[in-house]
Amino acid sequence: MASRQFATFEVANQLFGVEVHTVQEVLSYNEYTPVPLAPPAIGGLFNLRGQVIAAVDLRVQLGLARKALQGPVMNVILRGDGEPVSLVVDRIGEVVDLDDDTFEPPPDTLSGPTRELVVGTFKLDGRLMLALDVNQAVDTQRATT
Amino acid sequence: MEDLGEIVGEFLMESHENLDQIDRDLVQLEQDPNSRDLISRIFRAIHTIKGTSGFLAFGRLEKLAHAGESLLSKLRDGAQPVTPATITTLLATIDGVRSLLAEIEESGNEGQVDVEATIAQVNAQMKTGEAAAAEAPPAPAAETAETPEPLDETPVRPAPEPVENQRRPIGEILVESGAAQAQDVGSALAQQIEGDERKLGTILLEEGKAQPAAVSEALQAQTPKRSIADSAIRVDVDLLDTLLNMVGELVLARNQLVRGVMEIGDTTLVRSAQRLGMITSELQEGIMKTRMQPIEHIWSKLPRVVRDLSNGLGKQVQLVMQGKETELDRSLLEAVKDPLTHLVRNAVDHGIEEPDQRIASGKGPEGTLTLRAYHEGGHVAVEVADDGAGLNVDRIAQKAVENGLLRPDQIPNMDRRDIMAMVFQPGFSTAAKVTNVSGRGVGMDVVKTNIENIGGAVSVDSTPGEGTVWRLTIPLTLAIIQALTVDCGDQRYVVPQVAVLELVFIDGQSTKIEYASGAPVYRLRGKLLPLVRLDRALGLEVGTDQGVYIMVLQADGRRFGLVVDRVLNTEEVVVKALNSRFKDIGLYAGATILGDGKVGLILDVSSLARRSHLTAEAERQNLAASSRAGGAPGSGERLLVTAVGERRVAIPLDTVTRLEEFPRERIEHAGSREVVQYRGQILPLVRLSHLLGAYGEEPEGDTVSVVVYSEGARSVALVVDRIVDIAENSTTARRDAEEDGLVGTAVIQQRVTELLDVRRAILAADPNFYNDLENDDLLVEA
Secondary structure (H helix, E strand, O other), X not given: XXXXXXXXXXXXXXXXXXXXXXXXXXXXEOOOEOOOOOOOOEEXXXXXXXXXXXXXXXXXXXXXXXOOOOOOEEEEEEOOOOOOEEEEEOEEEEEEEEEHHHEEOOOOOOOOHHHHHEEEEEEOOOOEEEEEOHHHHOOXXXXXX | OHHHHHHHHHHHHHHHHHHHHHHXXXXXXXXXXXXXXXXXXXXXXXXXXXXXXXXXXXXXXXXXXHHHHHHHHHHHXXXXXXXXXXXXXXXXXXHXXXXXXHHHHXXXXXXXXXXXXXXXXXXXXXXHHHHXXXXXXXXXXXXXXXXXXXXXXXXXXXXXXXXXXXXXXXXXXXXXXXXXXXXXXXXXXXXXXXXXXXXXXXXXXXXXXXXXXXXXXXXXXXXHHHHHHHOOOOOXXXXXXXXXXXXXXXXXXXXXXXXXXXXXXXXXXXXXXXXXXXXXXXXXXXXXXXXXXXXXXXXXXXXXXXXXXXXXXXXXXXXXXXXXXXEXXXXXXXXXXXXXXXXXXXXXXXXXXXXXXXXXXXXXXXXXXXXXXXXXXXXXXXXXXXXXXXXXXXXXXXXXXXXOOOOHHHHHHOOHHHHHXXXXXXXXXXXXXXXXOOOOOOOHHHHHHHHHHOOOEEEEEEEOOOEEEEEEEEEOOOXXXXXXXXXXXXXXXXXXHHHEEEEEEEOXXXXXXXEEOOEEEEEEOOEEEEEEEHHHHOOOOOOXXXXXEEEEEEEOOEEEEXXXXXXXXXXXXXXXXXXXXHOXXXXXXXXXXXXXXXXXXXXXXXXXXXXXXXXXXXXXXXXXXXXXXXXXXXXXXXXXXXXXXXXXEEEEHHXXXXXXXXXXXXXXXXXXXXXXXXXXXXEEEEXXXXXXXXXXXXXXXXXEEEEEEEEOOEEEEEEEOEEEEEEEOOHHHEEEOOOOOEEEEEEEOOEEEEEEOXXXXXXXXXXXXXXXXXXXXXXXXX
């Protein structure tokens, strides 16, 4: 049985996951430089060991209000296409091994911005994890209103 | 296989270099057909390629190189004259070799590249040449055929491991040059083997078997062979880039450390931090230097371009290059290559006239195209100058009106150079006929865009009948820039210092922002300066008009004021490219890590100007106004600008009595003070670096530069690292200092310069300077 490893995290009490190999690291950071006139999903920029990283606010991407970047905020740093990019999340979860048979496509009732970001649902013990399309999740040019 | 790959790689790299050299030599050979040196050099280079390609089993490459070599050997032996047709054939051969090499680089084998046609061409050339030579008297052929024979053997590198790199035995050199007998060398060698520890040359000399001059000559002949191979190594560019990045990080870490240490104030720590700072700066400089390459690298292809193009157009063009050794950062060289080639092609195509036309206008039939490169301030200027007909300003103006770029009524009031600059507009061409080279109106705007992308500028000037000069101004390096940090709202931004002309503090009383029908302006020395509020431009909450700063900026030929809340300091920052997702905003040129570790955005001054709808027209009126006002003498005071560590400190010139240099050993101590004997007096010294707390070590050198200030019979000397210049201060451009010993800072010659509090500096040197002491001899209290 084929299985995949997912790094999980929570946003607005919903559990999300991305495949482990897309994740560079996870860290908490508390100083962000806002970028005026940038797409709303850009939470800000921060300095990761001398590299300038853009933090994408997953809440905004999911159609929610932006997260206040005050105090330490968890970042899931994705390898991204050529350069790392960070997803700002509420809480970091565990790394889970998931069998393919626990996978189902997103429910038809799921709509709105979330639908575009989610590739499927994994049925965990007691809760559901939505697997994110990494490229969509960090695409800040998407029409987010 | 791995090894072979490396060998092939080395072969490719070496061959590419050789081919570029051959190209240049061939073009030169055409000018100077009798140069045996050139022929031999080309021959050797081709022979090397042939030899190695045979060794690596690139059959077709070997065959092609062999054909070229045969033709060259005919030229070398004088069996055939050097004609333009021969040169063309040889250049075609080189092109063939080049495309084969490209194929090998791409796919690892020779692929489908056809060489037969070129070989046939070479053979045909040899036949026609033979026929021509047969008709001509077969004069020097026999005699010259013998001498160059050894060329075949000695200089050829049995690649890939050149034996040349090894030091040739001195005995061999001596015997070869006839300075010593073979048996003498032999017996000297035998002596060495038996335990004589003297050097071979010494033995020969002491036994009178060789002349001292001959031995030293032989020793010299021995060394250069080493130096070329040993003094340079090839380094992967990626490795250099990584190093550069890391040094960039180190600079940032140093800034943070220095800041932290300053807060703690522990003197030992401060000293170590300063030392670290110095080392870092030097390291950074060194790494930057490794990336510098002479501009010759991109110029080397141009003689060929000019030759092919002028031949095709029936023009005669002589290419002159000045300042080949001028160095530029590697990445910049790459970026400049295409624009430069375009300018050169354009100059040959449109700048330089046909020979008969040139004669008709009283010039020689041969046009001259001059490439010139030189350093100018923090920039490198590259000029492409032709002595052709020059730009037709009337036609440019007419065309600009036709294209709707200008209104007819604007023309009479415009500067010639402004009209000429219209050629950089997209889709603009005044060429009477469109050729396959240029004249289609694509190009000049691309040249401008490319150069501006790397932070450079391009301009044109032309004199009718005398020619045109295209001028590229290129920054020395991309990665690290001098910048001013400013505050706006609660955020910090970075403004590249090249764009900053001066700073003005707005107190709301003597200096204030005014509104012209809602548009903010400032009266800068009588002229209205359009203002852009940074907070408004960034869509932030708009602040007040009082207690703010105006940065007078220049970009794209526009001058405007940027209103910010606070100007902090000048810093060297490492430019980090911004993620593509920020490209659309356009306001940011990049980001950097500030001293406190936070990310700071670097503002793109020209797009700020564009976004704020500052039209070029506004600036033109501005220029006209300034040229009218230009006659009035500057009102500012004259300042002596000095360097103290990394800082620039200005001293009002009218307080300066003399500039002196003292030998370092003349400095004596009186108590805790340093003094020198000067004109029968004891002159107290004060080091500005100590006074201002500038870090950095004492500059090297046997002398110290001092500024002497005298009043009555008393004098003091202020020690600076270097006298930089004398400049005029635009007094509005200053802000008050927060530091002791200074009265303020100002932008002078586009650098932030601190204005020295002279009175305080003098008191530091001599606390009693201003006390009216009777005893003038008592200058120093021990």
